Amino acid sequence: xxxVTVDDCIFCKIIKGDIPSKTVYEDDDYKAIxxxxxxxxxxxxxxxxxHAANIFELDDKDAAGVMVVAKKVATALKNVFGxxxxxxxxxxxxxxxxxxxxxxxxxxxxxxDDNVNVKWIPxxxxxxxxxxxxxxxxxxx
Amino acid sequence: xxxVTVDDCIFCKIIKGDIPSKTVYEDDDYKAIxxxxxxxxxxxxxxxxxHAANIFELDDKDAAGVMVVAKKVATALKNVFGxxxxxxxxxxxxxxxxxxxxxxxxxxxxxxDDNVNVKWIPxxxxxxxxxxxxxxxxxxx
Numbered sequence: 001x002x003x004v005t006v007d008d009c010i011f012c013k014i015i016k017g018d019i020p021s022k023t024v025y026e027d028d029d030y031k032a033i034x035x036x037x038x039x040x041x042x043x044x045x046x047x048x049x050x051h052a053a054n055i056f057e058l059d060d061k062d063a064a065g066v067m068v069v070a071k072k073v074a075t076a077l078k079n080v081f082g083x084x085x086x087x088x089x090x091x092x093x094x095x096x097x098x099x100x101x102x103x104x105x106x107x108x109x110x111x112x113d114d115n116v117n118v119k120w121i122p123x124x125x126x127x128x129x130x131x132x133x134x135x136x137x138x139x140x141x
Numbered sequence: 142x143x144x145v146t147v148d149d150c151i152f153c154k155i156i157k158g159d160i161p162s163k164t165v166y167e168d169d170d171y172k173a174i175x176x177x178x179x180x181x182x183x184x185x186x187x188x189x190x191x192h193a194a195n196i197f198e199l200d201d202k203d204a205a206g207v208m209v210v211a212k213k214v215a216t217a218l219k220n221v222f223g224x225x226x227x228x229x230x231x232x233x234x235x236x237x238x239x240x241x242x243x244x245x246x247x248x249x250x251x252x253x254d255d256n257v258n259v260k261w262i263p264x265x266x267x268x269x270x271x272x273x274x275x276x277x278x279x280x281x282x
Binding site for chain 1 (some may be wrong): 177233
């Protein structure tokens with residue numbers, strides 16, 4: 001089955017090989033490449049070959065498979081570079097840090113004194129009973 | 142089939158219902174609850190019912206399913222709260238921000254002026270040819 005690609009999408013061009021990349025893993029449905037602006041040594045992004053802008057557009061099959069590839073990549077990073085930890089991160093929307101609008105999953109190896117910052121100031125009052133009831137209602141259909 | 146649980150694991154206790162939680166979604170394999178120290182309104186964590194400390198221990202089936210649940214939760218957050226974006230984040234190891242050693246996936250809705258910080262200073266020289274060759278070799282077995 002042909003993959004869904006979008007003409008002006010830079011990641012679709014990388015997937016097709018029209019733009020070069022440092023591919024570290026590839027199968028029928030995914031291509032994993034070294035990030036060109038890495039957070040740390042070995043930072044990989046995983047691209048589903050079917051174009052989807054974000055998690056909302058991704059079909060369930062592609063969503064499922066991408067985490068299995070992320071596990072594979074994370075394990076390789078640990079084996080090869082001995083990183084002490086790994087963040088697996090998928091950003092949706094500019095506000096969330098997404099810069100290319102073809103869904104991708106970051107696999108970021110973590111080392112002592114790296115420059116990665118994945119934090120928040122907890123707001124214990126944010127998850128009110130109203131939030132709970134509304135979300136529960138939406139999800140338990 | 143019985144789930145794999147670990148006696149002194151707080152998330153296993155939440156899954157079994159021995160510790161109360163605000164459950165917003167549940168199926169045979171996953172429980173999704175409101176985070177008690179949320180980054181933002183509607184911050185959910187998804188817990189696979191089988192105990193695995195991290196992505197390295199998670200079996201492929203549980204890895205696959207958790208991203209499908211994350212899509213479901215992200216979509217609900219967008220529908221209910223109209224968030225402008227969503228971060229899906231899974232931390233492995235203390236250095237990566239993991240605080241409970243039962244794998245969980247954060248689904249963090251993003252709003253203007255929130256306190257979430259998911260950033261890094263890119264190090265363009267980090268992904269050298271050596272990094273490329275070593276990782277490629279490990280992954281293309």
